[in-house]
Amino acid sequence: MRTGIAEMKPRTERNPAPRTASATPATGRSGIGGQALIAALVLLGVLAAGAMLANGDLRARAEAVAHARSLEALAQARAALIGYAISYEEGHAGEGYGFLPCPDSGNDGSTPIGACGARGLAAIGRLPWRTLGLPDLRDGWGECLWYAVAGSVKHNPKPLTLNWDSSGQFEPFTTAGDRLPVAAPDSRAVAVLFAPGPALDGQIRPPGRAFGCSGSDSAQADLAQYLDTSFPSASTGPIAVMHGAPQPGAESTANDLVAWIGIDELFDALRQRHDFADYVDGLVGLAAAALRASLDGGYADWLARHATLTGELATGMLPSAEALGLAADARGPIDLWRDQMRFAACRGGEACIAVERDDPARVEHCRAVLMMGGERLRTGSQRQQRTTPAERADPAQYFEGINALHLATGVPAFAGAARFTAPDRDRPATADVIRCLP
Incomplete structure (x- = not known):
């Protein structure tokens, strides 16, 4: 045929x-x-x-x-x-x-x-x-x-x-x-x-x-x-x-x-694609670079426009690619995925945020972080739902452990991988990704 x-x-x-x-x-x-x-x-x-x-x-x-x-x-x-x-x-x-x-x-x-x-x-x-x-x-x-x-x-x-x-x-x-x-x-x-x-x-x-x-x-x-x-x-x-x-x-x-x-x-x-995890990680990296450049261009002013003061941090959803200053031909994919990303920044611009990696002895200190929650947990007692506006506004529907709690309360301590990976292509890649912006 x-x-x-x-x-x-x-x-x-x-x-x-x-x-x-x-x-x-x-x-x-x-x-x-x-x-x-x-x-x-x-x-x-x-x-x-x-x-x-x-x-x-x-x-x-x-x-x-x-x-x-x-x-x-x-x-x-x-x-x-x-x-x-x-x-x-x-x-x-x-x-x-x-x-x-x-x-x-x-x-x-x-x-x-x-x-x-x-x-x-x-x-x-x-x-x-x-x-x-x-x-x-x-x-x-x-x-x-x-x-x-x-x-x-x-x-x-x-x-x-x-x-x-x-x-x-x-x-x-x-x-x-x-x-x-x-x-x-x-x-x-x-x-x-x-x-x-x-x-x-x-x-x-x-x-x-x-x-x-x-x-x-x-x-x-x-x-x-x-x-x-x-x-x-x-x-x-x-x-x-x-x-x-x-x-x-x-x-x-x-x-x-x-x-x-x-x-x-x-x-x-x-x-199942061998390059899909790298593609998503590349978007996180591009967004992180654009966020850092925006903060470098006027830290306090940018946070005043795009963040909410919570505890010791200024937090928010990743703004549009246009607001991040990305060129028009680079905006599309970032905007498709930006609802998956949140940022947190120290109010005064000092490196007040501690990010713990897989090795507890390895802690990075950052003035801001870009966070991506990965795929939602589909089963179990911690099953995540992201369908309604209320659910999408809840950090616990994207992040696990201390990340959800600290993002909601403004505590400057997070834990997660530096890069997005899909170690098992047959299972959702749910691990939180934390990019440190020094």
Whole structure:
């Protein structure tokens, strides 16, 4: 299936994802999680046909085969989307990782030129298979796949922040109303794929064309004829999506098969890259250098504008890259990650802060520190949540031990690693990073 079609260049995307990237999510926990999701969907889609299959019902057999083909197409598209996200920087230098493409709005298999709605709004259309370097994927009934992307990760216009705590928008449910699990702190997906299946009563689909998907050149106009879920035209809030199930021997009222991606799955896959830890550490280093230069340019005045006096320290969230004086072409990635960083500085500019490293005998003395909490703790009694404004304002949701307490109370003593690392690529890198600014 890949011969010829898979090698076609995208019509509108200047820098498509590298072909090799779509294979990456098959490794590590992200691949395992993706396989488990598809396996769960197979059970949801096929078990209902089990009794009919046992009796040799030909219709049930045909539906089971079609569902299996649909799930295979969904799995292939899902892997390609994750591959696109974790290789985005290679095709779009200086823009960062984690972005997903806008949907195909014009029925040509490509992400459109320009924006897909305003910043922060979800977008829906057909799967941009050309942009993803895929063949013209079809479900088991010969229909093209559809795709929705959250405003928090879409590539145009880009969100103001994008990192391992970015929110999702899509809430998948079964037809019975049961919530389906999503690997994300807010239990919402950042992307959803749809295999629309056969037309339901009331859906009128044009005949297939010689090339490309059936339907018109407007995904928005065709939406109701292919998908069961009603999508708001412009939404920054949660959107429910329904995973349909086969109903052998009866007409179904919802038959879309869906697969989805949570933000944890994107960053679990990114962590598999051998260079990802160095990339994040490089951002911390760039931010630390810019913070030091800002303090050198007028210590007291800068802290008066950007810090809050707490105990013996002046503390705050890392300001925007523009406020740090970074050049325009270097601002993007810093701003995507700055919500993960906090600073603390001695009020008078002396080196009053003690930073303990792995060796208790090794203590650094600093006039200021830049702190990054790493990935959140996902399980256990100290599980961290960073979804609401109140949670994001709480140092304990980012830092552990004395770091959270001392940042909140202004005590000039911290402990942590000097550099961001991911020693186990299959587990979140949660260790606090403390950069000392002498």
